[in-house]
Amino acid sequence: MQRALFGRSASLAQLAAAALDGTLAARSAPLLQRLERSMSSVSIPPPECMLRPLEVPVRYLFGPGPSNVPPRVLAAGSKPIIGHLHPEMYEIMNDIKKGIQYAFQTENNMTISMSGSGHAAMECAVFNVVEPGESVLITVNGIWGERVAEIAERLGANVHRLVKAPGECYTNKEIEQAIEKHKPVLFFLAHGESSAGLCHPVDGFGDICRKHNCLFLVDTVASLGAAPIFMDKQKIDILYTGSQKALNAPPGTAPISFNDRACNKMFNRKTKPVSYLFDMTHLSNYWGCDGSPTRGYHHTGPVSGFFALRESLAILAERGLEESWRKHKEVAAYFYKGLEDLGLKLFIPDKELRLPSVTTICIPEGYEWREMLTYIMKNHQMEMTGGLGPSVGMVMRIGLMGYNCEKTNADKALHALADVLKNCKKSKA
Template sequence: MMQRTLFSRRSGLLAQQAAAAALDVPLAQRLDHRSASSVTIPPPACMLRPLEVPLRYLFGPGPSNVPPRVLAAGAKPIIGHLHPEMYEIMNDIKKGIRYAFQTENNMTLSMSGSGHAAMECAVFNAVEPGESVLIAINGIWGERVAEIAERMGANVHKLEKTPGNYFSNKEIEQAIEKHKPVLFFLTHGESSAGLCHPIDGIGDICRKHGCLFLVDTVASLGAAPIFMDQQNIDILYTGSQKALNAPPGTAPVSFNDRACHKMFNRKTKPVSYLFDMEHLSNYWGCDGKQDRMYHHTGPVSGFFALRESLAILAEKGLEESWRKHKEVAAYLYRGLEDLGLKLFISDKDLRLPSVTTIAIPDGYDWRKLLMYMMKNHRMEMTGGLGPSVGMVMRIGLMGYNCEKSNADMALHALADALKNCKKSKA
């Protein structure tokens, strides 16, 4: 019994001595030991090498090459997303978007995200579960909006055509009369097919039947005329990475008073907190309140770049930007036809100036043509997207890339690919 007691006391004494010895070890050394012993995965070798990004001619449907001036803007020092200086930059962005959209809408801002962010924001705020919506689908973007609306519980109706075809105002009005939607969606610049859809008169039809008119201009803004107020468009959005010539990641959007009345008198909250316009309108200073509250941390550098791209557009002027895109596109069309290639959109008045589609030449594997140009010319062109896969190849000359010299480069690369890529025997 006494022996066990002595052993117990000795064990306790040894434990106290060990604890005291541990206290004599400097704290930093003990933490280093603990940290080192917990790391079992070594640093990846790739992260120990410098970042390398190849130079590419981005002559696809976007993103496009960015002007040095916009790159420099994005490289400016970071400031806080709630600093007064940041609010001033955001106010500049709002004014620039109003000019680009040709609108006086107060509820004008930029989403933190790609064009899809603005797309979802528009649908999530303007539509409630169970409400009827009508989606015009003649390419991938109508398909995307239909899926977004279905996911949030809307009653989705589709007005469909094959890629490259457009909807007459009569067809649109008949579908609206039949389905009585709260919102009608149309893509202005359907980049998957290279179509620029006529807009005039559709907003009037929507107002006549009490539904909102939502328009996607991601691929067309800055390249083809759009007049939000004059054409009675209720919600309009775009993306930063195409003719606007900023890096991907910001998405201008605007809501008129009709759209605001609908989305601010909902019975249910929007399904997304991040895209809730109750919060975003305050964050962007659009709700008339003196204080802006924290909602999320916006992409500060992305907003710098977006502001600069909008400044370039304002300096150039919308009409000059539209004129130049049309001129360079026409120059490209002639060169493509000289190569014996067929333009996918036969009606030149319906062609999207920023993204040109050509029918895949007979006997060629379009993937091999694209791979050849990437490998030998460092040039990106692309195939179709969504329903137009296997139907077209796409060439984008927009914004900074909208130059006849770039059209010549694209034509030279295509001619070289057609010469050196083997045709199938069929």
């Protein structure tokens, strides 16, 4: 169409000017020259959006994660890139390993960080210790049990689900009976079930698993740093978390640790893990955990992500785990009181079972939760979210974790909720 307007001999520069409707006319000559050169050799011109600077809004991330990142961690992530196999990088990775051991309260040598989100660690755990046809027992009282069950099914495991409503807990008796019945090689529990706002007790489960020669896998993506967990004392065989919640690093790294029982199963399997990227045979060498004097190339780790993770673990070490747990519990209690004063109902009735990092409230009667969340984002630049998986339509979720775990932020969230209750009321049939 444009070539017809200019004639068959029209230049590419003319066509570009016409196609962009003069929007580049005021730009600098060098930019137009680059455009002409690129269009002389390629058929698709540079997208106009990529000629504009990056813009990112400033928002209060008061959802279940990611959370706002402190300036110190942002600064660490912006440090100059070094090679992923440089000696200095190995030292940083060694620091990360020690920081994870502290955060997990473990002496496990096989402690690393996955290159990826919490899902990467989730898949790494299952892929490495479960083989096709083996029995797996998974508690499903929210979305994370559902995810682990699907991962195990995809590799061909014989998956048994112990299903309860979102937010409900399991007794030691129920777990032992199920393990005796299904004889699993792996039992999974989410310590911090963020889709329901539940912090599940884990005491005693490790003893049951050892009694029946079963590995105990625990998800602490939403709870690590916010609620007490003791990997060694509670006899947890595999523990993992994510970087983007109470640890306050950007998304993209996922600490995980395997004890000797898990390593024995992992390194004496009959078949190779279904994933090369998540194969701990290679990852253990990359992280210097296999006793080899040299580390070989496996993949290119997220260098800047590891910088940020190391800094977030340093902040946790400086503050101290017990102080971090105390602060999350204190701010959560303050927030619960404010929510109740607004007439809102907490989804988890027992305050001792509530996840300190992610609070769930029942959707107030007469309100449309999607409209409420949209209003809060538009008018308060604040992220809160609805339920996830089986809790969709049941709850709204508000996260105050890590850097965001302050009473001043709780007040901001309460103000936004009071405003939305006043302005978004709707009648339901």
